Every structure is written in structure tokens, then in C-alpha cells.
Amino acid sequence: MRVGEGVEWAAHVCVLLHWLEGEGSTPVPGARLAGAFGLPAAYLGKQLQALTKAGITISVPGKNGGFKLARPADTITMMDVVAAIEGPGDAFRCTEIRRHGINQSRPAREFAQPCDIAVIMRQAEVAWRRSLAATTIADIGAGVSDRVIQRTVRHFAPD
Amino acid sequence: MRVGEGVEWAAHVCVLLHWLEGEGSTPVPGARLAGAFGLPAAYLGKQLQALTKAGITISVPGKNGGFKLARPADTITMMDVVAAIEGPGDAFRCTEIRRHGINQSRPAREFAQPCDIAVIMRQAEVAWRRSLAATTIADIGAGVSDRVIQRTVRHFAPD
DNA sequence: GCTTTCTTACTCGGATACCTACTGTCCGAGTGGAATAGG
DNA sequence: CCTATTCCACTCGGACAGTAGGTATCCGAGTAAGAAAGC
Numbered sequence: 001m002r003v004g005e006g007v008e009w010a011a012h013v014c015v016l017l018h019w020l021e022g023e024g025s026t027p028v029p030g031a032r033l034a035g036a037f038g039l040p041a042a043y044l045g046k047q048l049q050a051l052t053k054a055g056i057t058i059s060v061p062g063k064n065g066g067f068k069l070a071r072p073a074d075t076i077t078m079m080d081v082v083a084a085i086e087g088p089g090d091a092f093r094c095t096e097i098r099r100h101g102i103n104q105s106r107p108a109r110e111f112a113q114p115c116d117i118a119v120i121m122r123q124a125e126v127a128w129r130r131s132l133a134a135t136t137i138a139d140i141g142a143g144v145s146d147r148v149i150q151r152t153v154r155h156f157a158p159d
Numbered sequence: 160m161r162v163g164e165g166v167e168w169a170a171h172v173c174v175l176l177h178w179l180e181g182e183g184s185t186p187v188p189g190a191r192l193a194g195a196f197g198l199p200a201a202y203l204g205k206q207l208q209a210l211t212k213a214g215i216t217i218s219v220p221g222k223n224g225g226f227k228l229a230r231p232a233d234t235i236t237m238m239d240v241v242a243a244i245e246g247p248g249d250a251f252r253c254t255e256i257r258r259h260g261i262n263q264s265r266p267a268r269e270f271a272q273p274c275d276i277a278v279i280m281r282q283a284e285v286a287w288r289r290s291l292a293a294t295t296i297a298d299i300g301a302g303v304s305d306r307v308i309q310r311t312v313r314h315f316a317p318d
Numbered sequence: 319g320c321t322t323t324c325t326t327a328c329t330c331g332g333a334t335a336c337c338t339a340c341t342g343t344c345c346g347a348g349t350g351g352a353a354t355a356g357g
Numbered sequence: 358c359c360t361a362t363t364c365c366a367c368t369c370g371g372a373c374a375g376t377a378g379g380t381a382t383c384c385g386a387g388t389a390a391g392a393a394a395g396c
Contacts (some may be wrong), residue, residue, distance in 0.1 A: 002339090004380085063388070101195045116300070147379095
């Protein structure tokens, strides 16, 4: 089991976009975001596409275009970001192997209630999701000192 | 994010081995276990190897050999099984991208405390692990009727 | 000086290769039991 | 009849391909700003 690298990238990007947003703020180009973290711009673009499709960011085309958060940072949870990048499917997928082999000729109604193992795996996944949903993008930067944030923002100030 | 199919197989196998164990019970060959669930025997063998390395099962070589649980089923948690198959590594791995890009020339001591995003991802993973560790192999079969278990055991009775 | 048009540079978006890791398979080493030959 | 030996069938174990999904890259469509020309 492994979560893709894109999740880390997307989360950092969302936090950065949150720091940069304000009155009359302009969208931030994907290449600029990539430069901020030393990431390959082309591939980060793919993740930004996913965030946009999920309604987390908005993409603005054309000159002076770029990306910005689609809604307030305190309404975007880490779960939203993870789901946007990793996809909606569950991590564990029951293939109902209990029905194969020696039980393949059994009537389907004997398997009416879900497989216990699948239930347990699902419960664990729900716990994981709940934990991620408890934190928003706005929460994440809370522990970072204002000076560090200001220094970061200054890097993106118009020349 | 996705958990390998082997986890489902390993869990079912452990439950089955639990049902089959008893006074003077003989080890169950891997091919027999595979047949019970209609799985490819060769590949299931790979998972059984992992379970054995993790100390969950014991492998007995030679004629009348096979696999059996290494310890009481109520001391084997689902977390143990998942860790044995998926490996010990964390699902989320922080690559510290905050240090790259515009911050690459900053002194290391500015990043002394861990990245907030990594902390959140880790917390979620701990919740997942806790949930899995709360259920043992012995618990899983509890909801299954004795008749179904007896029927399954009979399939493995000596000819 | 103002408006309209055109050019241009910059942006995202999807289509296209690459590569790791999971999935699947095979054959050899080792072991225990059973048959057999000898005492 | 009992015992030691040999053989053999059965088991696991690690080494070897195949494939799906994540990683990385590129080039084209679209847009808005700005320059330039006309009124």
C-alpha cells in the first residue's frame, strides 16, 4: 500500500495558494508553483488538472492566467485533496474469493451479508478518511510562523 | 492508493487455518489452500512465504507438510497480516519538498520540526492501523454460522 | 486622443512514452514416508 | 519378524517473466494583454 507522490505535492500547493490569496490576488501559473518546490512543471500540471476537476482549484487560461483556490481554505479538507489525486475508489477491493473454489456451487443467497474481512478493511479505511477530513488547508499553516509565510509570499510578489 | 490483492488472500487463508486447527491437526499444503478459494497456487505460495517470514504462519516441508498458524488466532491481528503482505513501510512518505525550490538555500535548522502535512498523513495512517489492530483472526469467523464452518472443515478432512 | 484590429506571448489541457512495482509462473532443494532388502 | 537402507513422491523456497498503474514529458488549443493602425 502506498499513496502517490502527487498527494504531497497537491497538499503543499493548496497551502501555498491559500497563503497567496487575498484582495485582488492574481492566479498563480503552474510553472511558478512547480518552481517554488523544485518540481517538474509538466507533471505537477497533471495534478493541478485533477484538483481543478475535483472543484478544489480554478484554472484561468491565457496570459496572466494560472490557478487559485475555488473556495475558502477552511472548507477544503485533506480528504478532499487525497480523493482528488488518488481517485474515488476504495483502497481495499473485495473480490469475493469466498465464493470461489469449494463454494462455487453454493447458492448466491448464502453470501447475502458482506464478507467479514471486507467489512473490517472498510472500517479501517473509514477511520483513515475521518482523520483526514478533520483537517483543512487553513489549519495546516497554523503552526508556521508569520515571518516564514511572509517571506514565502514575497517570493511571489509582482516584480 | 490501493492495497494489494494478496492481503485479501492472506486474511482468508489465516481464518481458514484457524478453523482447521485443533488437536493433532496436520499442516495444510499451499495447493490445498489455493484450491479452497480458486486461487493460483504458485502465487498464493508467495503470500504464504511472506506470512511465514512475519511469524504468522509456520511452514512444514516434506511429505504431509504445509502451513499452520504460528500462534493462537486471537493474538494475530488484521494489522499483522496487512503488515506482513504489504511490507513495513508507511503508505505516505514525505519527500520534504518544502526544502527544495525557493527554500533550498535555507539552513536545515529551519526545518527541525516535521512537515505539518506529513504529520497529518501519519495521524490518519495511525488511525487506520489502530482500527486494523482491533480485530483478530479469531474475531473474524465469529459471525459465521457453525454449520458453514463445519462444512468447510469437512472438505479438508483426511480422505 | 480614442477605438478597433492584429499580433504575440503565455497559459492550461489532453495525448503520448517510460518505469517501477505488483501480479503471475516456473523449476530446483529439501524432507519425510513408504517400500524393500537384509539380518 | 524386526531393522536399516534406498527410493520416491510431495512440500516449500527463491529465481524468473508479464502487466497494470503511477511517473514524467511533450506539443497543440485557447485566451488575454499589448502594440499598432485607422478614424
